Amino acid sequence: MAIDNKSLGIISSPLKTKKLYLATQISLRVLAVAFTLAAALLMISSKETKVLYSISVGSKYSYSPAFKFLAYANFVAFGFSILSLILVFVLGKREVNSTYYFYFFLHDLIMNVLLMAACAATTAVGYIGKYGNSHTGWIAICDHFPKFCNRVTTAATMSYLGFFVYFILTIISAKQSRQIGA
Secondary structure, three states: OOOOOOOOOOOOOHHHHHHHHHHHHHHHHHHHHHHHHHHHHHHHOOEEEEEEOOEEEEEEHHHOHHHHHHHHHHHHHHHHHHHHHHHHHHHHOOOOOHHHHHHHHHHHHHHHHHHHHHHHHHHHHHHHHHHOEOOOOEOOOOOOOHHHHHHHHHHHHHHHHHHHHHHHHHHHHHHHHHHHHO
16 A cells, blocks of 8 residues: 555645755755865875985875876865855746756766766875785885875775765756656
8 A cells, every 4th residue: 555645744845845856955065065175175285295315205295106196186076166056046946947957967967977987096196105025025015104194095985975965966857857858
């Protein structure tokens, strides 16, 4: 026996649904802004210098293309997150054409893929930095540069959180654009 919302006394008005959708979009996009900005700032401030046998040895995010990719990808995602947040505010106040939902879906999907690629690259290089690779002769550096490695790990974690927020936004946008077209 199927129970529908009307039999339970729950009435889902279009205005209530639109407000819930708008509140969800705004809160998730604010989270995306926060996570991507935090990840980018943490990554670009990741550096540590040690003096070993009177030789200064340093480690910076800019020494690794994967770490630079994570920083730049998060700056791009941050910028587009701000723009999409502004658009959600502007479009939330008026009746929206159904193609706008599809554009949000495309935006969210592109940001999702960008952050996923940056996270994957950083995780691979970070793993080698933490554990090394005895087969290729790469030594682990995290035991020598713990501050640097902790900041990179935190930046990668923030970027993963941004990725998950955009993953949720992609699903919501896909569902919304599908409902409008039907």
